[in-house]
Amino acid sequence: MAPKSPPKATLEHSQSASGSAAAHHVEEHHYRSGPLRWLLTTNHKEIGSLYLIFSLSMFMIGGAMALIIRLELFQPGLQMVQPEFFNQMTTMHGLIMVFGAVMPGFVGLANWMIPLQVGAPDMALPRLNNFSFWLLPIAFTLLLSTLLMPGGGPNFGWTFYAPLSTTYAPPSTTFFIFALHMAGISSILGAINIIATILNLRAPGMRLMDMTLFVWTWLITAFLLIAVMPVLAGVITMMLLDINFGTSFFNAAGGGDPVLFQHLFWFFGHPEVYIMILPAFGIVSVIIPTFARKRLFGYASMVYATASIAILSFLVWAHHMFAVGLPLVAELFFMYTTMLIAVPTGVKVFNWITTLFRGEITFETPMLFALAFVVLFTIGGFSGLMLAIAPADFQYHDTYFVVAHFHYVLVPGAVFSIMAAVYYWLPKWTGHYPDERLGRWHFWLSVIGVNLLFFPMHFAGLAGMPRRIPDYALQFADFNMASSIGGFLFGFSQLLFIWVIVKCVRGGVKAPASAWDGATDLEWTVPSPAPLHTFETPPDLRGFKFH
Amino acid sequence: MSGGSYYVPASSKWPILAGLAVGLFMIGTGIVLVFDTGMVLLPIGAAAIITVMALWFRDVIRESRGGLYDAQMDRSFRWGMGWFIFSEVMFFLAFFGALFYVRVFALPWLEGGGAKGVSALLWPDFVASWPLMNPPDTSVLGPQAVVSPWQLPLVNTLFLVTSSITLTLSHEALKEGYRDTARNCLLGTVVLGVLFLIVQGIEYYEAYHHLGITLQAGIYGSTFFLLTGFHGAHVTIGAIILGVMLWRIQKGHFSAHNHFGFEAAAWYWHFVDVVWIGLFIFVYVF
Numbered sequence: 001m002a003p004k005s006p007p008k009a010t011l012e013h014s015q016s017a018s019g020s021a022a023a024h025h026v027e028e029h030h031y032r033s034g035p036l037r038w039l040l041t042t043n044h045k046e047i048g049s050l051y052l053i054f055s056l057s058m059f060m061i062g063g064a065m066a067l068i069i070r071l072e073l074f075q076p077g078l079q080m081v082q083p084e085f086f087n088q089m090t091t092m093h094g095l096i097m098v099f100g101a102v103m104p105g106f107v108g109l110a111n112w113m114i115p116l117q118v119g120a121p122d123m124a125l126p127r128l129n130n131f132s133f134w135l136l137p138i139a140f141t142l143l144l145s146t147l148l149m150p151g152g153g154p155n156f157g158w159t160f161y162a163p164l165s166t167t168y169a170p171p172s173t174t175f176f177i178f179a180l181h182m183a184g185i186s187s188i189l190g191a192i193n194i195i196a197t198i199l200n201l202r203a204p205g206m207r208l209m210d211m212t213l214f215v216w217t218w219l220i221t222a223f224l225l226i227a228v229m230p231v232l233a234g235v236i237t238m239m240l241l242d243i244n245f246g247t248s249f250f251n252a253a254g255g256g257d258p259v260l261f262q263h264l265f266w267f268f269g270h271p272e273v274y275i276m277i278l279p280a281f282g283i284v285s286v287i288i289p290t291f292a293r294k295r296l297f298g299y300a301s302m303v304y305a306t307a308s309i310a311i312l313s314f315l316v317w318a319h320h321m322f323a324v325g326l327p328l329v330a331e332l333f334f335m336y337t338t339m340l341i342a343v344p345t346g347v348k349v350f351n352w353i354t355t356l357f358r359g360e361i362t363f364e365t366p367m368l369f370a371l372a373f374v375v376l377f378t379i380g381g382f383s384g385l386m387l388a389i390a391p392a393d394f395q396y397h398d399t400y401f402v403v404a405h406f407h408y409v410l411v412p413g414a415v416f417s418i419m420a421a422v423y424y425w426l427p428k429w430t431g432h433y434p435d436e437r438l439g440r441w442h443f444w445l446s447v448i449g450v451n452l453l454f455f456p457m458h459f460a461g462l463a464g465m466p467r468r469i470p471d472y473a474l475q476f477a478d479f480n481m482a483s484s485i486g487g488f489l490f491g492f493s494q495l496l497f498i499w500v501i502v503k504c505v506r507g508g509v510k511a512p513a514s515a516w517d518g519a520t521d522l523e524w525t526v527p528s529p530a531p532l533h534t535f536e537t538p539p540d541l542r543g544f545k546f547h
Numbered sequence: 548m549s550g551g552s553y554y555v556p557a558s559s560k561w562p563i564l565a566g567l568a569v570g571l572f573m574i575g576t577g578i579v580l581v582f583d584t585g586m587v588l589l590p591i592g593a594a595a596i597i598t599v600m601a602l603w604f605r606d607v608i609r610e611s612r613g614g615l616y617d618a619q620m621d622r623s624f625r626w627g628m629g630w631f632i633f634s635e636v637m638f639f640l641a642f643f644g645a646l647f648y649v650r651v652f653a654l655p656w657l658e659g660g661g662a663k664g665v666s667a668l669l670w671p672d673f674v675a676s677w678p679l680m681n682p683p684d685t686s687v688l689g690p691q692a693v694v695s696p697w698q699l700p701l702v703n704t705l706f707l708v709t710s711s712i713t714l715t716l717s718h719e720a721l722k723e724g725y726r727d728t729a730r731n732c733l734l735g736t737v738v739l740g741v742l743f744l745i746v747q748g749i750e751y752y753e754a755y756h757h758l759g760i761t762l763q764a765g766i767y768g769s770t771f772f773l774l775t776g777f778h779g780a781h782v783t784i785g786a787i788i789l790g791v792m793l794w795r796i797q798k799g800h801f802s803a804h805n806h807f808g809f810e811a812a813a814w815y816w817h818f819v820d821v822v823w824i825g826l827f828i829f830v831y832v833f
Contacts, residue, residue: 040558122555126621128604131562138570141786174581178573185569188634201553230634234641238773244580245762247769249645252669254683255766257653264641327661527690536555 039134042126043532044111046054047133049429051108052422054136056498058100059415061144063491065093070453070487072470073480076191086470087155088147090122094158098276099183100140102410105418106279107132107190110218113425114194116523116530117212119203119539124196132190139182144321146172146179157468159269160263162250177236184229191225194218203522209303212521216303217282220310221275225312228271235264238323239346259324266317277409278306280377280417281348284370288352289547292359293366293518296350297547305344305351312341322390323397331390338388344379349378364516365439369420372412372447380408382417383458399466401461407454411490412447415447419446421498426501427515431529432508438500445493452486520545554615568595575695581776604791608808612800619706619806628811632818635781641821644778646770646829650677654766682765690767691759696831700748703743704827707782710739711820714789714813715784724803730796737793740786747779774830781819788812 041047068089072080081089087225111129123129146153149171151541165173198211198219206507211219239261242248248254250261281302289296296302318326318334326334352374361367383405387393396402419442456479461467465476472480514524522544526534575588638712652661658675659667667673670683676753680689689696694700717732754760760768792812801809 037558039563040560042556042558042562043806088573117764121553125627126556127559127562128627129562130559131565134563134566138566142570142574171581175574175577176576182569182573188631192627192630192634222766226630226634227637229639230638234638234645238645240580241762241773242768247762247773248682248687248766249769249773252653252657252666253682254687254769255657255679255682256649256769260648260653263648264645267641267644282829318550406784444817533555538553 040130042122042130044115044123044126044129045429045530045532047129048108048111048113048540050133051104051111051136054116054133055101055105055108055418056477056501058104059098060141060494060498062093062096062101062534064496065089065096067487067491069093070484074484075481076474076477078090078471081470083470084152084155086155087157087468090468091157091160092143092147092523093294094141095143095154098158098272100136100143102276102414102418103187104136106218106221106276106414107187107194109214109279109283109418109421109425110190110194112429113523114197114215114218114430115201116526116534117215117521118198118206119522119541120197120201120533121533121538123193124201125193128189129193132186132193133188135182139179139186142175142182143179146175148493149175159265160239161265162239162242163256165238166250167398169243169310174240177240180236181233184233186193187225188229191198191222191229195226196224198222202352203535203538203541207414209300210541210544210546212282213285213299213302213306214279214282217278217285217306219371220306221278224271224275224278224310224313224433228268228275231264231267232272235261235268238264250450251295256341259321262321262324263318266320267314269320270317271310271313273308273406274411276414277377278309280373280414281306283417283421284352284373284425285348286372287366287420288355288423290516290518290520291364291370292356292361294355294359296351297354297357298347299348299547302351305347308344309341312337312344313499316341318463319388319390319393339385343383345381349374349381360518364423364515365434365436365443366420366424368440368443369416369423372443373420376412376416376447376450377409380410380413383408396461399461400457400465400467403467404454404457404461407457412450416446422501422514425523426504427511427524427528428526428530430505430508431511431527432504433511434500434504435508435517438496438503442493442500444495445496446490449486449488449490449493453483455485456480458480483520551607552619554610554617554618554620556610559603559606561599561606564602565596565599568599569591608795608800611805624807624811626813632814635818639774639777639825642770643825643829644776646774649766649770654679677767679767680766687763687765688759690754690761690764692757693767694750694758694761696753696827699745699746699753700827700831703746703750704823705716705745706739706743706746707820707823710736710743711817713739714816718809718813720807721801721809722803726796726799729801730793733789733793733796737786737789740782740789743782744779744786747775770830771830774826778819778822778826781822785812785816785819788815792826 004277038046038050041243068081069086072078074084080131093160093333114120119245125195143153149170151172153170153172154165154176154248156164157170160176198215202211238247238249248256250256250258285296285302315337316334318330319338322331322334322389363371383401387396387402387405423434428430460476460483465472465479511528513527515528516524522539523530524537524542561608569592571588572592573586575590575592578585580587646736654675654677655661657666657670657673673683674681678693680691682689713732713735717729717736720726720728720732754771760771762768762772789812792809795808800806
């Protein structure tokens with residue numbers, strides 16, 4: 001329920017604090033109205049909204065592809081689509097959800113909230129920010145257009161292993177490479193912008209260890225992005241050369257090695273996994289203290305745990321390749337480093353639970369999603385530990401157990417955290433509370449749907465059902481039917497999410513500056529909805545009560 | 548920390564035009580590669596990228612000269628350029644990683660080394676060596692000879708190392724206010740960069756026409772052209788950037804204390820230099 005207590009703004013909004021100066025400043029900018037405004041904007045809030053809308057659109061498109069997959073797998077045998085098209089769906093679903101939905105979703109939240117949480121007037125490099133965003137619609141239009149090209153779209157899985165993606169790939173693969181290049185440029189530039197903002201634009205009096213966990217996790221995520229997106233650019237460039245110029249990087253006949261592709265891809269790919277989960281940790285670490293009405297337990301250990309996970313993420317990549325024929329010493333090394341990650345992750349889960357202990361907890365929609373995150377992400381983490389055991393992985397590899405594992409960390413993990421963040425910050429963005437009753441419906445339908453969808457996949461996978469196959473043996477029929485029903489329940493529940501957002505933008509219960517009872521971070525000191533320009537004069541935060 | 552003077556630009560058309568230009572260039576290149584036709588979009592895209600970049604930078608230069616940027620803005624640019632160069636480091640690291648992996652693991656395993664020497668069954672007669680003159684499969688023709696490091700590559704090493712020194716001299720002169728010296732030294736740097744590219748061009752011609760080192764010549768040709776080619780592209784970009792800085796010195800844009808454009812270009816050039824040292828050692832000498 002919407003809290004009834006009055007706003008407890010601890011800071012006057014900067015605009016009222018320096019009235020005439022601020023008014024003068026606004027006059028200097030000539031902000032456009034009309035449709036061009038959105039194309040040319042340099043405002044972090046508008047660009048943040050663009051990112052979030054883009055992310056939601058991609059979530060629905062990628063989701064529709066997932067439903068095609070689940071429809072085909074509803075029963076054994078081939079019913080709806082041809083295997084060739086099925087492969088394109090699994091590939092595109094993965095690519096769109098990773099690069100089009102989850103990553104831009106987090107970047108949108110970063111754009112909106114980092115300047116507000118560090119007391120900055122905007123992102124450090126606002127024009128670059130606009131460039132980063134508009135590359136994405138261009139990249140994904142190109143990526144989606146490959147489905148209509150002769151030979152069809154990418155059909156080799158989102159991990160695009162060579163030689164499937166080189167020697168045996170459809171002609172459209174070259175366009176897929178260029179689309180990914182553009183998405184990569186977007187990510188790198190966006191990450192540079194985020195780091196510059198956090199390191200350089202914090203308001204006077206805010207030290208690094210005063211920042212919210214959301215800002216901290218994004219600082220570390222941005223570092224990971226800048227470190228590994230260029231490696232992705234490198235590996236797809238080598239693919240481009242192998243396909244179009246006859247080089248032999250991934251071709252053993254010329255002295256190259258397909259396994260080299262896997263090493264390079266996963267050197268990018270594993271930090272990429274944490275790029276998709278660290279900001280989620282940040283969101284949950286902000287929401288749980290608010291609704292438990294307590295300070296976050298173990299703030300410093302949260303920061304150090306995040307940094308440890310980021311560093312370890314560079315040393316675990318070959319656990320994706322246990323079955324490829326690595327030397328024994330490599331199997332052992334990557335098995336132990338992978339298990340080591342459970343330690344800082346465990347610290348985080350411990351801290352969230354300890355924050356809840358003896359808190360005055362209320363269960364508004366953002367909190368429901370955050371709590372579901374803690375429980376369900378942990379399930380995904382445990383199945384990850386099972387997969388980390390190299391000898392056991394020989395059985396799990398390429399089965400639905402893997403699919404269950406990474407969907408548990410990505411859907412009720414990353415995606416739930418984005419939903420939690422949207423419910424949490426909608427009052428700040430729109431000035432209205434989201435409809436609590438509809439929000440609860442959305443939550444419960446999603447949580448039931450997502451478990452019905454992904455939990456049976458554990459059993460199907462342990463029993464040996466391979467992933468990325470349009471047909472399966474009869475003994476997997478019941479598990480798959482349950483998964484498909486869960487998939488449709490989860491998928492269609494998201495229409496409710498869109499409705500809640502549209503309804504909240506159009507009206508609703510008015511939210512005060514401090515929209516939630518236990519919220520203490522800096523963004524709750526500015527009015528709701530946040531005016532287009534905030535903190536044009538940096539607020540003096542000496543004496544501000546941080547987290 | 549700033550006192551509220553941080554410059555937030557008004558809306559601008561350059562970013563989205565830059566996005567469209569990049570899209571045009573990439574789609575144009577894709578059409579040429581995939582459909583082997585339509586050599587139209589590619590040059591238009593390339594020209595559009597250059598034009599938009601020039602106009603965007605023109606705005607930034609005007610704002611800077613108009614006194615709109617404060618010390619905090621300067622720090623944002625520094626962080627931005629620094630992290631951009633870090634991303635470039637990682638880009639080249641992927642290529643060096645590929646080179647090391649092939650040399651240390653892939654080729655010995657193809658020959659039958661290691662506990663999992665099954666891949667040796669594919670080409671039983673294969674003998675691993677580096678440079679790899681005889682690729683495993685006879686369908687791939689290896690190079691006949693390799694480039695001697697102590698001829699053209701050594702000359703190029705001297706060019707680039709000297710260019711880094713002249714660039715540093717230029718920077719020191721700029722800081723001391725000797726504009727003419729700064730200009731002359733920078734001109735020397737650009738000339739050395741262009742000489743490097745010419746020598747590289749000669750070397751590529753030799754490689755293709757006399758030594759049989761081509762993109763298709765197995766993994767040696769692949770890694771050779773990947774590493775030297777992307778490095779050469781970076782030298783080209785760096786030389787163009789330094790050329791712009793030369794023009795800006797001539798126009799009197801830089802003061803002894805305020806010349807971050809020059810410094811960023813210098814950082815970039817030194818980075819490209821360091822990459823070359825790595826190339827010289829691991830691609831040519833060893």
